[in-house]
Amino acid sequence: MGLLVEGQWQDKWYDTKSTGGHFKRSESQFRNWVTAEGEAGPTGEGGFPAESGRYHLYVSYACPWAHRALVMRAWKGLEKHIDVSVVHPLMLEHGWELREDFPGATGDPLYGLDKLYQLYLKADGKYTGRVTVPVLWDKQRETIVSNESADIIRMFNSAFDGVGARPGDYYPSDLREQIEAVNSPVYEKVNNGVYKAGFATGQQAYDEAVQALFGTLDELEERLGKSRYLVGNTLTEADLRLWTTLVRFDPVYVTHFKCDRRRIADYPNLSGLLRELYQLPGVAGSVDMDHIRNHYFRSHPTVNPHGIISIGPEQDLSAAHDRDRLGEREIRGV
Numbered sequence: 576m577g578l579l580v581e582g583q584w585q586d587k588w589y590d591t592k593s594t595g596g597h598f599k600r601s602e603s604q605f606r607n608w609v610t611a612e613g614e615a616g617p618t619g620e621g622g623f624p625a626e627s628g629r630y631h632l633y634v635s636y637a638c639p640w641a642h643r644a645l646v647m648r649a650w651k652g653l654e655k656h657i658d659v660s661v662v663h664p665l666m667l668e669h670g671w672e673l674r675e676d677f678p679g680a681t682g683d684p685l686y687g688l689d690k691l692y693q694l695y696l697k698a699d700g701k702y703t704g705r706v707t708v709p710v711l712w713d714k715q716r717e718t719i720v721s722n723e724s725a726d727i728i729r730m731f732n733s734a735f736d737g738v739g740a741r742p743g744d745y746y747p748s749d750l751r752e753q754i755e756a757v758n759s760p761v762y763e764k765v766n767n768g769v770y771k772a773g774f775a776t777g778q779q780a781y782d783e784a785v786q787a788l789f790g791t792l793d794e795l796e797e798r799l800g801k802s803r804y805l806v807g808n809t810l811t812e813a814d815l816r817l818w819t820t821l822v823r824f825d826p827v828y829v830t831h832f833k834c835d836r837r838r839i840a841d842y843p844n845l846s847g848l849l850r851e852l853y854q855l856p857g858v859a860g861s862v863d864m865d866h867i868r869n870h871y872f873r874s875h876p877t878v879n880p881h882g883i884i885s886i887g888p889e890q891d892l893s894a895a896h897d898r899d900r901l902g903e904r905e906i907r908g909v
């Protein structure tokens with residue numbers, strides 16, 4: 576774990592001293608957008624037109640933010656247009672590494688780099704900041720388009736429609752307000768909430784995070800008892816953004832991050848959504864529990880000093896879900 580300062584790698588753990596024991600995730604810095612014609616997007620610069628084979632995605636199978644991008648890539652049928660490199664599951668003193676010595680880890684077929692920070696330096700030799708996944712890389716301009724998953728899934732959702740993406744709009748304009756309204760607590764209290772609980776270095780910081788987390792899960796459970804998805808019966812990015820945390824919850828967060836008031840298995844509706852999305856085409860193949868469990872249990876020595884991987888729960892994500900009882904699935908534009 577570390578970061579780049581003016582282009583130099585420094586091995587440092589998250590600073591929670593200056594924030595009273597609270598874990599704060601930093602803002603992503605590369606915020607350009609791939610768009611249909613290369614026009615500028617909501618942030619950053621233009622010049623990144625959608626083209627088959629031009630962009631490359633660096634992910635970790637362990638990381639919930641990278642996982643969003645992988646699933647949206649599958650939903651939109653972008654596998655043949657955007658290739659993927661997968662980092663090694665352990666993130667230690669060199670940060671994410673492009674090693675091949677773990678099943679599923681690909682190394683770096685593009686440049687043969689062995690650390691992800693070297694890719695950041697290729698984009699900006701004086702970069703200061705964290706070296707995170709996912710990274711959307713432009714092979715033509717040899718730079719990072721974006722390292723913000725929330726933006727990357729929106730690019731995948733629509734920018735490639737003219738170059739052969741599968742139909743389906745998971746961020747339809749008339750639902751955006753409702754999607755944002757649910758994304759916000761899901762991000763703060765659930766996706767990031769588990770990290771705030773797990774990386775807290777003070778009792779109060781932990782208590783606040785874990786209470787907000789379970790309060791929000793209780794609300795989401797109730798909401799999913801009334802509608803099939805988070806926004807009515809339409810499958811949207813909001814469901815995907817919640818799902819990448821749900822799939823890691825019982826196997827990791829319950830024990831490793833001390834999120835142990837309830838398991839997802841104790842919530843019938845959240846469990847149903849977890850299984851339903853897992854069973855959608857292309858999704859199960861994006862879930863690599865060995866990467867997930869090895870990453871968390873072995874990459875956080877301050878949380879789990881001996882790196883012992885817990886035995887884990889029995890879980891059958893292929894078991895029937897009962898979400899059909901709430902109405903038919905709607906996907907916009909299909």
Ligand SMILES: N[C@@H](CCC(=O)N[C@@H](CS)C(=O)NCC(=O)O)C(=O)O
Nearest residue numbers: 638639640705706707708722723724
């Ligand atoms: N806002 C970013 C966050 C990505 C993120 O924090 N990824 C984690 C892995 S789950 C990471 O690479 N952390 C490395 C670090 O913080 O040094 C996004 O959603 O893309």
